[in-house]
Amino acid sequence: MRHLTILFILYVCMSQSGNLHAGEYPHAESEVVQKRPKGHPSSNKDKEYVKDDFKVYYRGKTIKGAHVSSFENLGEGYGRDNRNVYYNGTLIKGASSTSFQQLGGGYAKDHSNAYYAGAIIRGAHTSSFEYSGKGHAKDNRNVYYDGRTTKAPDKRPHAGPTSSGNMTSLGGGYSKDSFHVYYDGKQVKDATASSFQSLGDGYAKDPWKVFYRGEPVKDASANSFQCLKDGYAKDPWKVFYRGKAVKDASATSFQVLTDGYAKDAWNTFYRGEKTK
Numbered sequence: 001m002r003h004l005t006i007l008f009i010l011y012v013c014m015s016q017s018g019n020l021h022a023g024e025y026p027h028a029e030s031e032v033v034q035k036r037p038k039g040h041p042s043s044n045k046d047k048e049y050v051k052d053d054f055k056v057y058y059r060g061k062t063i064k065g066a067h068v069s070s071f072e073n074l075g076e077g078y079g080r081d082n083r084n085v086y087y088n089g090t091l092i093k094g095a096s097s098t099s100f101q102q103l104g105g106g107y108a109k110d111h112s113n114a115y116y117a118g119a120i121i122r123g124a125h126t127s128s129f130e131y132s133g134k135g136h137a138k139d140n141r142n143v144y145y146d147g148r149t150t151k152a153p154d155k156r157p158h159a160g161p162t163s164s165g166n167m168t169s170l171g172g173g174y175s176k177d178s179f180h181v182y183y184d185g186k187q188v189k190d191a192t193a194s195s196f197q198s199l200g201d202g203y204a205k206d207p208w209k210v211f212y213r214g215e216p217v218k219d220a221s222a223n224s225f226q227c228l229k230d231g232y233a234k235d236p237w238k239v240f241y242r243g244k245a246v247k248d249a250s251a252t253s254f255q256v257l258t259d260g261y262a263k264d265a266w267n268t269f270y271r272g273e274k275t276k
Helices: 002-018
Strands: 047-051 056-058 073-074 078-080 085-087 102-103 108-109 114-116 130-133 136-138 143-145 167-171 173-175 181-185 197-200 204-205 210-212 232-236 239-241 261-262 269-271
Touching: 136 167, 167 197
Parallel strands: none
Antiparallel strands: 047 056, 073 078, 078 085, 102 108, 108 114, 130 136, 136 143, 167 173, 173 181, 197 204, 204 210, 232 239, 261 269
């Protein structure tokens, strides 16, 4: 009787300490995924694929027909077994499990197609397709942003390799190739690619123009333009907030404070507007 009492006390203590859980089985679900990469644009969490001895699950929902022993997580929402490929737990019809590669940024490819977020990118050249970083991908004909073509192929006679071969990310949503500049995948008109630079906070410039989120900033001096912070910028004559001139602001004495506030020698401002 004494032995039974001791065993019961030990059981209660282990239950309260969290070392023993009701309904715990020898073959509990095991995670098959790794830590999510930093800065990844997808909303997927890498710990959403799990499996036990009999089934594979995505966000707790059984993936019908998935082969448990061969199933592997590829990262960023992609998974595969020895027969099929999945994105967010849904079968990608026609995808080749044996040749499928997860490239990063939501992009992937097999021997026949390139994919973004599990959908085929129509017209992509698979053998030369690769992820460039920060939402961009390229092949030997086009440049892509979030799975969409950002410009037409270069069809000029004797053009040689297309400009997609040297896409460079500049930061702040800007990128460029040999001939064009892009903001969030959209071409920035009248920008000079060779001398273009991103300044941060949505601002950028070349030797002749200043841009905010890909649009020209009116009356800004590119040569002396400075990006401050929190959307504010200035040149020697004007102050700007999110690409628009701040009325009555003195550039020489202008200071950015915090939480959208700023001041010069005579006025205070909140988000680019003069306060009373």
